[in-house]
Amino acid sequence: MELILIQILNGLQYGLLIFLAASGLTLVFGILGIINLSHGSFYMLGAYLALTLTSYTGDIFLALLIGIPLAFAFGALVEWLFIRHLYDRDHLQQVLLTFALILIFNDLQRIIWGTYPHSVPVPSYLDASVQLSDVLSYPVYRLAVAGFCIFLALCMVYIIQYTRIGQMIRAGESNREMVEVLGIDSRWLFRFVFAAGVSLAAAAGAIAAPIESVYPGIGEPILIISFVVVVIGGIGSVKGAFFGSLLIGLADAFGKVFLPEFASVVVYALMAAVLIVSPGGLFGRA
Amino acid sequence: MNAPAAPLDVLMSTPALVARQINTYYGLSHILRNVDFYVMPQETVGLLGRNGMGKTTLLRTLMGLVRPKNGRITLNGIDITGRRPSAVARAGLALVPEDRGVFPNLTVKENLTFAARPCRDGAAGWTLDRIFELFPRLAERRSHWGNQLSGGEQKMLAIGRALMTNPDIMLLDEATEGLAPKIRDEIWETVRQIRAAGIAAVVVDKNLDDLLALTDRNVVLTKGEVVFDGSTADLKADPAFIQHHLGV
Numbered sequence: 418m419e420l421i422l423i424q425i426l427n428g429l430q431y432g433l434l435i436f437l438a439a440s441g442l443t444l445v446f447g448i449l450g451i452i453n454l455s456h457g458s459f460y461m462l463g464a465y466l467a468l469t470l471t472s473y474t475g476d477i478f479l480a481l482l483i484g485i486p487l488a489f490a491f492g493a494l495v496e497w498l499f500i501r502h503l504y505d506r507d508h509l510q511q512v513l514l515t516f517a518l519i520l521i522f523n524d525l526q527r528i529i530w531g532t533y534p535h536s537v538p539v540p541s542y543l544d545a546s547v548q549l550s551d552v553l554s555y556p557v558y559r560l561a562v563a564g565f566c567i568f569l570a571l572c573m574v575y576i577i578q579y580t581r582i583g584q585m586i587r588a589g590e591s592n593r594e595m596v597e598v599l600g601i602d603s604r605w606l607f608r609f610v611f612a613a614g615v616s617l618a619a620a621a622g623a624i625a626a627p628i629e630s631v632y633p634g635i636g637e638p639i640l641i642i643s644f645v646v647v648v649i650g651g652i653g654s655v656k657g658a659f660f661g662s663l664l665i666g667l668a669d670a671f672g673k674v675f676l677p678e679f680a681s682v683v684v685y686a687l688m689a690a691v692l693i694v695s696p697g698g699l700f701g702r703a
Numbered sequence: 704m705n706a707p708a709a710p711l712d713v714l715m716s717t718p719a720l721v722a723r724q725i726n727t728y729y730g731l732s733h734i735l736r737n738v739d740f741y742v743m744p745q746e747t748v749g750l751l752g753r754n755g756m757g758k759t760t761l762l763r764t765l766m767g768l769v770r771p772k773n774g775r776i777t778l779n780g781i782d783i784t785g786r787r788p789s790a791v792a793r794a795g796l797a798l799v800p801e802d803r804g805v806f807p808n809l810t811v812k813e814n815l816t817f818a819a820r821p822c823r824d825g826a827a828g829w830t831l832d833r834i835f836e837l838f839p840r841l842a843e844r845r846s847h848w849g850n851q852l853s854g855g856e857q858k859m860l861a862i863g864r865a866l867m868t869n870p871d872i873m874l875l876d877e878a879t880e881g882l883a884p885k886i887r888d889e890i891w892e893t894v895r896q897i898r899a900a901g902i903a904a905v906v907v908d909k910n911l912d913d914l915l916a917l918t919d920r921n922v923v924l925t926k927g928e929v930v931f932d933g934s935t936a937d938l939k940a941d942p943a944f945i946q947h948h949l950g951v
Contacts, residue, residue, distance in 0.1 A: 460852035588806045595804035598766060599818035600792035602870055 419553040424670045430559050432666020433566035437621035437647035438639050439658045440573060440616030445600055447653015448589045448605050451503055452511045455518035455591075457626055457640030458614045463488060463622025464631045465526060465628060468535050474564025476540050477627055481565075484623050496608045504607070519637075534632035562624050570659060577655060586610060590653050646686055649691045651701020653657050719744045719903055720765065720872055725774035727757075727764045727927075734760045735771070742905060745899050749918035749935070749938070751949055753783040753834040757927040758907045759801065762874045765905075767791040767799045779871065795823065796871035801907075803861040804816070811841050812851055814860055815857055819867040828869035837896060838863055838951045849921030855886030860904060862893060872903040879908055891917065911949060923948050 442456045466487060470480035499518065503511045539558045546554035577583035585606055589596045597603045622636065629635070646665055652658025665684050672683030679686075691699060708834060727735040735757050742748050750758050763769045764775060767788040771785035776784045778794045786794075806814055817842070822828035829929040835842035838859040854859060858878075861950055865873055878894065879887040890912050897904055898917065908914045921938050925948050931938060938945065 425902075579818055584809060584813050587808050588817060591806050591808050592804055594768065594788075595800070595806070598768070598792060598798050598800075598804070599864070600789050601818055602787065602789040602818060604787075644836040 419550045420674065422549060423553060423555065423582065425486060425667070426555055426563075428560070428667035428670030429567075429663060430432065430563045430666070431669060432663040433563050433570070434621050434625055435639070435642055435646055436659050436662035437566055437569060437624075437664060439643040439650070439662055440570075440620045440655050442616035442640075442643045443650065443653055443655060443658045444610050444645045445587070445614045445643050446647060448586060448593070448610050449500070450593075451500060451611075452508050452515065453500075453614075454512060454517075454642060456524060456614070456618055457636030457638075458519055458522035459488065459618035459636070460622035460639045461522070461526060461634070461636035462615075463536075463619030463624075464635050465530050465622075466619060467626040468530070468631050470698060471537050471626075477537060477623070478540065482622050485620050488619030489612045489616040493608050494544035496611040498570035500605070500611055501604065508658040523633065531685065534630045536630050538629045542631045564630065565624055566621075569617070573617075573655060582606075582609065596626055600603065606695065642684065645652055645688050647698075649688050649698055651698030654698065654700040657698055657700035667698035716745075718742060720776070721766070722761075722765060723774055725761070725764060725771045725776070727760055727769055727771045727879060729760075729769075730740050731947075733826045734927050735764065735945075737746070738774070738924075738927070738929055739932075740765075741921060742903050744871070744903055745898075745901050746903050746920060747894070747906045747918050748903075749913070749921040750796040750905050750924070751911070751913045751921055751931075752895050752924035753858065753949065756924045758924055759876055760927075761924065762798060762907065765791075766796060766874060768798075785898060791869060793820070793868075795871035796874065797865035797868050797872070798874045799858075799861045799865050799876065799878070801855045801880060803854075804862050805849040805852065805857045805864075810846055810848055811849065811852070812845045815864050815867050818864065820869055822869045827896075834863040834866060837866075837893060848880070849878075853886075855882050855889070858882060858886070858890060859893070862890070862897075870902065871904065873897060875904060875906045878906050879906060879910055879913070887913070911945070 436459050438456070442453065444450050445453050447677060463484060466484040468482050470484050471477050473478050474483070503514060505577060543558045543561050544627060545557045547557060547560065548554050577586060579684055585596060589603065589606055593603060596606065646658055646661040649664065650661030664687065668683050668687050673680045676683060704878055720742040722738060722740040725738040725740070738761060740761065749851060750761065752758050760769060762864065764771050767783065767786050767790070767899070770785050775782065778791065778796060781794055783791050783794055788927060789877050798852070809817065812831070821903055840856055841859055844856065849860065850859070875894070878901050882890065886911070893900050906914060906918065914940065918935050920934055921931065922929055930948060931944065
């Protein structure tokens with residue numbers, strides 16, 4: 418029973434973390450129509466920002482407070498420099514440019530931070546465990562990560578559902594041309610959405626840094642799993658990304674324990690199953 | 704019943720919208736050919752022509768959705784040629800597209816308010832209450848999603864949403880296309896109210912009798928060229944021309 422409880426907690430925590438990365442990817446894909454292969458690089462950026470900023474501030478949450486706006490500004494810059502030129506181009510050109518960005522960001526990472534793996538300390542006030550039973554305990558920091566992800570998810574729901582910018586984002590998701598016809602400059606809307614997507618991926622990378630070590634190419638596995646989530650949830654659907662992430666998180670956690678030989682296949686089998694039942698994803702347009 | 708003609712002082716004033724020598728292409732297809740088009744303040748203009756003659760392309764070109772290959776468009780004296788649709792909209796033009804463009808994942812109220820803008824001259828403009836007064840059906844369905852509305856309600860919503868941007872000129876593409884007769888009458892009544900509110904309008908519609916009952920002037924397009932630009936009375940006085948260029 419404790420084993421199942423632990424796997425549920427691990428699965429939910431991992432799923433919530435993926436959600437932060439995948440929600441940015443699905444927004445960029447759904448609204449801007451951009452297949453952004455460099456999205457994992459922004460997860461990596463978050464992890465390395467956490468490494469550097471924590472070394473100055475001594476606290477991962479202070480590092481997040483500074484790092485998220487920095488990532489937002491960086492995302493806006495990347496959109497202005499590169500991404501905006503892709504809106505009217507086909508997916509092949511999008512894939513080529515964003516793949517080139519991966520190579521550029523990887524080289525920049527090596528120049529700035531080197532190739533050695535690093536670790537980011539867990540804040541002392543969260544460096545403890547919750548006793549679940551006589552033999553099982555669960556790290557408090559992982560619970561804090563889940564809480565932080567839920568907090569960001571609720572912020573996202575609030576912004577998308579109850580603010581004017583959120584209404585613009587939803588409108589842009591269904592009819593970009595009409596948003597522009599109504600007098601909203603889609604260039605700024607797209608820049609905001611892309612930068613928000615970058616900062617969400619960076620937040621995920623930063624908050625996960627104390628759990629896993631920080632190393633070159635840390636964002637690549639997250640990119641692949643984020644695409645799986647986007648496909649399962651439905652392109653452009655934040656709600657789909659949320660439930661898709663939890664599904665993937667739980668499948669991954671239980672797969673590793675109960676089907677260790679097939680652990681790496683479980684999430685893809687799940688994706689295939691969802692696509693057979695609902696080709697547009699759980700909450701997407703078919 | 705013919706709509707009363709615009710007052711003389713209005714007709715003698717400077718046009719609000721002027722398009723000169725517009726040529727628009729879709730790829731290699733030459734759609735609009737040297738089109739001259741203007742709209743006076745508070746004037747209601749009928750844009751007529753058979754299917755595929757360039758009416759929608761002209762509206763999309765005026766709105767900035769299609770860039771003309773050459774020609775010049777000015778709105779209230781400002782050159783808007785080649786400007787983004789958002790800039791054209793903020794300069795005072797609003798488009799109600801044929802497909803209505805209602806956002807299905809926004810409620811009626813959100814559709815109306817999220818792009819609302821006050822009048823540029825500081826005057827009391829269109830508000831949510833005023834739109835709900837104009838379209839009581841929308842008031843009843845304010846919490847419904849855009850895709851839960853009937854075709855007629857979506858048209859009302861699209862018109863209301865355009866009015867909420869407080870435009871100087873409204874472009875209505877296929878104003879009553881595909882609507883039930885009762886709803887069609889409601890839309891025509893709305894166009895009359897828009898006219899009474901002093902907003903100029905360019906209206907495209909296949910229902911010639913209803914359209915000519917409220918336009919001051921009409922422009923007929925045939926194969927992308929303006930073949931008539933004159934008063935409703937002049938157009939009505941030439942049944943042979945109507946039959947030749949507009950008859951089914």
